[in-house]
Amino acid sequence: MISKTKIKFISAVIFLSISSFCFAQQNEALLFIDSTTIIGNIKGDKVYVSETDIAYALQGKIIYQGERMDAEHMLLIADVKDFFSKKTGIVYQSNGKSVQYITQKQAVYLGDYPINIYYERVLFVEQKNDSLILVFDGITEKQIGFIEGKNMTSTQLISALHLYIKHYDLDRKVKKIADEKLAEELALQTAGGTIRQKYGNNIYYEWVWDGIILKPAWGNRLEDEWKFDGKYFQPSWSLDPQSEWSWENGMLKPSWDNTAQNQWIWDGNILRPFWETNPDKMYVMEDNVLRPYWSYDPSLQWEIEGSIPLPVIALV
Incomplete structure (x- = not known):
């Protein structure tokens, strides 16, 4: 006969297994650039760019380059509580001091304060429902992709948007425009x-x-x-x-x-x-x-x- 203690233990294991499965299911998202092309797949704390290749690993607010979670591979620190709220978020570089992005009103801006809403916006999004997010180029305002997935954490969403930024080279394009504007000001x-x-x-x-x-x-x-x-x-x-x-x-x-x-x-x-x-x-x-x-x-x-x-x- 199985004791009550063993029954409780087995029940707990089953519960944890189901919970882990549900968590993994809820935290999965697909990153599309069109209806047939996927550039990334978020599964829990990993962002895949193919079935086996890991672009980013996630731990709390930290985004790591590749699979290894150590100081050497630290890429970004996402201090973003709720991307879709009115609160401003900050994404730091690996040193924890230099600012890579500012997030504000569902948009991502390159660099630190003060932000210029006209030529420093890298991309912005539109949340259609709880499982669909449209992604747009910050300069041209053309749609460049969409994300399908529920219950994404802020760190998962920032890692996804960073993948879009790198895929389309948006940060380099925005920096070029910002530098040109600065050159115009200096010329004056x-x-x-x-x-x-x-x-x-x-x-x-x-x-x-x-x-x-x-x-x-x-x-x-x-x-x-x-x-x-x-x-x-x-x-x-x-x-x-x-x-x-x-x-x-x-x-x-x-x-x-x-x-x-x-x-x-x-x-x-x-x-x-x-x-x-x-x-x-x-x-x-x-x-x-x-x-x-x-x-x-x-x-x-x-x-x-x-x-x-x-x-x-x-x-x-």
């Missing part, structure tokens, strides 16, 4: 110009940009001179890092402070605080004139002559 610095109040004769508030240095047009005021190298503003008179501002992807912010309250962004032809859209704190550029959004008061308008980069205008 070779030209010069002036910024002055549109009405009135107060020469104290007239500024000259020579492509490298922003300085007052009149008088010897070294304390009001700023150097700009395309990314960083530094006072000509000081190397204090707490006087430095940075410009990246349309945003101007203090290099020493990441709080949103001190960040400004160009949104089309509007200069506004990054953290809010209060018209009372916004400026609009029209026909080379910068003015408060709600006011046409001539004494509050600035006139721009020549070619001056947007971050230089924002700094003034």
Whole structure:
């Protein structure tokens, strides 16, 4: 006769076996690029690119290159709680510090903050139902595949999207576009110009940009001179890092402070605080004139002559 203890033990084994089977079934997903072509198959903690070849191994938030789960093969760390929520996620490189991707509103962006939604989006997805996710190219917005599978973890989904990114070389294409945009911004610095109040004769508030240095047009005021190298503003008179501002992807912010309250962004032809859209704190550029959004008061308008980069205008 089988004892009650043995019966309980056998029941527990059967339960665990069934649970493991169900977990494996629930955590399987197929990665398609069209209706007949599969580029990957997620089975539990492995991402296969063929019946035997393992592209990634998964453990918690960590994605490993290949089958081995050790420090040498660590590829990405996915700090993404819920890809489909409004919360921003961060995917780090293997060192745990450098940012590979930012996830936001069902999209993946290349690199660190601040993100540029226009030319740093690598891909985005659309969840049709609990077992179907459509995948789109972030630049062309064309569908490049779809994922079939239920109950995927965030790490599984990030590994799947990374596979699509590498399959289509999307990260290299996006980086090329971002570099071209940066080159365009740098090219603008070779030209010069002036910024002055549109009405009135107060020469104290007239500024000259020579492509490298922003300085007052009149008088010897070294304390009001700023150097700009395309990314960083530094006072000509000081190397204090707490006087430095940075410009990246349309945003101007203090290099020493990441709080949103001190960040400004160009949104089309509007200069506004990054953290809010209060018209009372916004400026609009029209026909080379910068003015408060709600006011046409001539004494509050600035006139721009020549070619001056947007971050230089924002700094003034």
